[in-house]
Amino acid sequence: MIELQNVSKHFGSFVAVDAISLKIAPGEFFGFLGPNGAGKTTTIKMMTGLYRPTSGSCTINGYDIQTHPVEAKRSFGYVPDQPHLYDRLTGREFLYFVGGLYKEDGRVLKQRIDHYAQLFEMEPFLNNPAEEYSQGMRQRVALAAALIHDPPALIIDEPLLGLDPRSAWLVKTTLKQLTKKGLTVFMSTHLLRAVEELCDRIVIIKKGRIIYEEMLKASWGDHGQLEQTFLEVTR
Amino acid sequence: MREFFLLLSVRAAMLMKGITDTRWQSLSKNISSVLIFGGVAVGTFVIVRMFLAYLVHQVHIDLYTVHRLLSFVMFSFFLSVNMISLLVSYATLYTAEDIPFLFSLPVPHSAVFGVRMVENVITSGSTLMLLGLAGVLAYGSVFHLDFWSYLFIMFAAFVPFVLIAGMLAVIALALLILGAARIGVRWMMSIAIPIYVVVTSLLMRTMDPTAVIRSATFFRGAAGVDAAAGEGAAAGSDVLYWFPSDWLAELLNALVRHRVAEAWGYAGLLFLLLVVLAVVAALVGRRWYYASWLAATEMRMHRTAANGWLRPAIMEFGRFWGYRPHLEAVVKRDFWLFMRDPSQRLHTLIMFFLACAVVASIRSMDVTVNQPASLVLSFVIVFIFIGFLVSSVILRFVFPTVSLEGDAFWAVRTAPITLSRLYWMKFAVALASVIVPAELMIVLSVPAMRGHSSLLILAATGMAGLVVALVSLNLGSGAYYATLNEKNPVKVASSQGASVTFLGSLVILLVVAGIVALPASFIAGLLGQRSSDLPMTLALGGIVLIAGAVTVLSHQLGLRALRKDF
Numbered sequence: 001m002i003e004l005q006n007v008s009k010h011f012g013s014f015v016a017v018d019a020i021s022l023k024i025a026p027g028e029f030f031g032f033l034g035p036n037g038a039g040k041t042t043t044i045k046m047m048t049g050l051y052r053p054t055s056g057s058c059t060i061n062g063y064d065i066q067t068h069p070v071e072a073k074r075s076f077g078y079v080p081d082q083p084h085l086y087d088r089l090t091g092r093e094f095l096y097f098v099g100g101l102y103k104e105d106g107r108v109l110k111q112r113i114d115h116y117a118q119l120f121e122m123e124p125f126l127n128n129p130a131e132e133y134s135q136g137m138r139q140r141v142a143l144a145a146a147l148i149h150d151p152p153a154l155i156i157d158e159p160l161l162g163l164d165p166r167s168a169w170l171v172k173t174t175l176k177q178l179t180k181k182g183l184t185v186f187m188s189t190h191l192l193r194a195v196e197e198l199c200d201r202i203v204i205i206k207k208g209r210i211i212y213e214e215m216l217k218a219s220w221g222d223h224g225q226l227e228q229t230f231l232e233v234t235r
Numbered sequence: 236m237r238e239f240f241l242l243l244s245v246r247a248a249m250l251m252k253g254i255t256d257t258r259w260q261s262l263s264k265n266i267s268s269v270l271i272f273g274g275v276a277v278g279t280f281v282i283v284r285m286f287l288a289y290l291v292h293q294v295h296i297d298l299y300t301v302h303r304l305l306s307f308v309m310f311s312f313f314l315s316v317n318m319i320s321l322l323v324s325y326a327t328l329y330t331a332e333d334i335p336f337l338f339s340l341p342v343p344h345s346a347v348f349g350v351r352m353v354e355n356v357i358t359s360g361s362t363l364m365l366l367g368l369a370g371v372l373a374y375g376s377v378f379h380l381d382f383w384s385y386l387f388i389m390f391a392a393f394v395p396f397v398l399i400a401g402m403l404a405v406i407a408l409a410l411l412i413l414g415a416a417r418i419g420v421r422w423m424m425s426i427a428i429p430i431y432v433v434v435t436s437l438l439m440r441t442m443d444p445t446a447v448i449r450s451a452t453f454f455r456g457a458a459g460v461d462a463a464a465g466e467g468a469a470a471g472s473d474v475l476y477w478f479p480s481d482w483l484a485e486l487l488n489a490l491v492r493h494r495v496a497e498a499w500g501y502a503g504l505l506f507l508l509l510v511v512l513a514v515v516a517a518l519v520g521r522r523w524y525y526a527s528w529l530a531a532t533e534m535r536m537h538r539t540a541a542n543g544w545l546r547p548a549i550m551e552f553g554r555f556w557g558y559r560p561h562l563e564a565v566v567k568r569d570f571w572l573f574m575r576d577p578s579q580r581l582h583t584l585i586m587f588f589l590a591c592a593v594v595a596s597i598r599s600m601d602v603t604v605n606q607p608a609s610l611v612l613s614f615v616i617v618f619i620f621i622g623f624l625v626s627s628v629i630l631r632f633v634f635p636t637v638s639l640e641g642d643a644f645w646a647v648r649t650a651p652i653t654l655s656r657l658y659w660m661k662f663a664v665a666l667a668s669v670i671v672p673a674e675l676m677i678v679l680s681v682p683a684m685r686g687h688s689s690l691l692i693l694a695a696t697g698m699a700g701l702v703v704a705l706v707s708l709n710l711g712s713g714a715y716y717a718t719l720n721e722k723n724p725v726k727v728a729s730s731q732g733a734s735v736t737f738l739g740s741l742v743i744l745l746v747v748a749g750i751v752a753l754p755a756s757f758i759a760g761l762l763g764q765r766s767s768d769l770p771m772t773l774a775l776g777g778i779v780l781i782a783g784a785v786t787v788l789s790h791q792l793g794l795r796a797l798r799k800d801f
Binding site for chain 2: 051085087088101104
């Protein structure tokens with residue numbers, strides 16, 4: 001579903017991502033971890049077409065994001081770490097706007113917006129301008145926008161950042177349900193508890209390179225084991 | 236005072252860091268800016284020199300009339316600087332994101348005000364100074380001035396002249412904001428805008444350039460500056476002497492006639508006015524800056540979404556057009572972002588009133604056609620004037636469109652829409668929005684050139700080519716110089732990149748005006764038979780060529796910039 005082949009990104013002499021290769025199967029919930037400045041967001045930006053890789057390729061649903069950007073972009077939804085919205089559009093208008101870019105049918109779009117408004121409990125604020133939103137409200141609108149075209153894959157960068165406990169629970173529950181229905185999730189986060197709870201597989205990167213990969217969720221054992229592992233391998 | 240210099244040194248260090256940044260991207264941007272600035276300066280020099288030399292050596296117009304026309308040009312320049320300063324000052328003094336932080340520090344408000352004023356002069360002023368220097372050099376080379384005269388014009392006349400326009404804007408802005416806080420924004424605007432328009436129109440009427448041309452003395456057979464100067468001395472003056480643009484023109488007039496004491500007198504007037512305005516600005520900064528900043532902040536918090544007639548049902552997001560959903564999404568988004576931004580609405584209103592004032596002024600001019608030179612000059616001046624207004628509109632509204640994609644650009648960049656399609660959508664919408672009012676202004680203005688329908692066709696075609704070229708240039712350049720983290724369109728339209736683009740626009744405007752002048756001269760009978768189609772064909776071909784070249788180059792530049800890492 002998602003494949004990265006020897007992907008590197010250089011900013012001048014600085015190597016942000018160094019020949020990363022990954023393969024994420026359909027329906028998998030993948031956790032992408034690493035300390036600050038490890039290259040997680042840079043990798044995600046290359047996967048979503050926001051950065052051009054210095055070398056290597058990113059393929060989503062069989063389409064290379066650089067050579068077939070339109071087809072590849074139809075196959076995923078994306079939630080950035082800082083989900084900026086248009087301050088002077090309401091959340092509902094933003095969702096209509098994004099749905100329009102994905103050429104969604106008007107009636108279906110309306111139904112999906114209503115569905116996610118209810119699911120993420122956005123009704124009280126969805127008709128207000130986004131400039132009035134808190135970080136958590138923006139996060140929920142961005143997540144709804146990423147799901148509005150019913151994509152087979154979701155790429156999310158720190159999806160639980162700034163969410164209150166109830167909103168975080170809502171997002172986690174929704175993601176769990178969607179992966180059960182076949183959605184592939186690529187999630188970057190610092191919240192190790194959420195990783196333990198949600199992910200099927202994790203990778204830890206440091207200084208742009210993969211330094212740890214764990215295949216089986218069961219092997220993590222009790223809560224807190226992942227934290228210990230993370231601290232050890234990123235030391 | 237200590238805080239003022241501390242803040243100033245921090246800002247200067249930031250500015251220097253930007254200039255001396257040796258990273259390739261910054262370096263290439265700085266080099267290209269220098270090259271473009273240099274090219275535009277050379278272009279300005281050449282065009283101003285050609286224009287002045289044409290007036291003096293070809294048309295043999297008297298020296299007095301040349302300076303009356305310069306006075307008119309400088310008046311338009313003054314208004315532009317004034318308007319730009321008003322918009323820039325609002326962005327830097329009232330909406331800049333670091334102002335709340337600075338106000339949270341134990342720093343006098345007047346120090347913040349002072350530092351911002353100096354910054355405004357340095358950032359916006361550098362472009363104007365370059366433009367001024369090129370103009371002064373061109374002027375000096377036509378009238379054979381010595382080295383000291385160049386320095387004198389630049390520093391005793393032009394610099395104070397520009398600063399006066401800027402100071403007036405800052406003072407007016409603070410008073411406008413305080414007034415708006417008292418009586419409401421709408422009331423304040425409904426008082427201030429008509430006053431501005433009426434005063435500007437009256438001044439334009441007073442300085443009617445066609446009246447100046449009609450009363451001009453033409454020296455058939457007499458060539459050279461000295462001859463023109465001798466005759467022109469007898470022409471006398473009935474123009475107002477209380478406006479800085481007049482003082483500047485009179486200063487130049489006195490200087491080329493070697494009346495040094497008189498020139499110093501006008502320089503003294505300019506300096507005196509500058510000192511008075513600087514003192515007033517300092518007082519405003521000390522007493523009213525913080526109060527006006529609070530008022531502006533409060534007004535922004537109470538802004539409301541566009542309503543009533545500004546909410547056309549067809550643009551509502553829930554109502555679908557059933558045709559090209561991505562186009563619909565982008566058009567609707569841009570429409571609402573535009574309509575809900577008070578600065579965009581206000582500037583649209585100002586531009587509309589300015590356009591009406593310009594058209595009304597031109598229509599009220601009495602252009603006599605018995606002098607071909609007079610007709611051609613009037614035609615070219617009208618074309619340049621409308622072109623200048625259109626350039627300002629395009630700079631203000633088209634240049635920032637890519638920047639206004641803003642931090643939310645991730646939503647578009649990760650959506651299945653090609654960037655070239657997005658770019659062409661923006662181009663089509665911008666072109667359609669500008670070309671209609673521009674052509675309308677031509678249609679309403681040029682019939683003032685009585686009896687020559689071919690002039691109307693010429694002006695309409697020339698304006699269409701100009702608009703295509705300028706929209707392309709501003710869109711491409713706006714993408715190249717895009718600052719996605721800047722939410723204020725006014726600030727984007729007054730950035731260094733915008734200044735460079737505007738200078739480029741002016742060069743294109745002057746080149747197109749020069750081209751339309753050729754067939755206009757034949758139509759008016761100044762250069763030959765009116766029946767000849769060749770000049771018209773050549774001119775239209777030239778305009779198509781220029782518009783095409785600018786469009787292709789700008790679009791390549793813009794698209795490449797749009798594809799950069801986000």
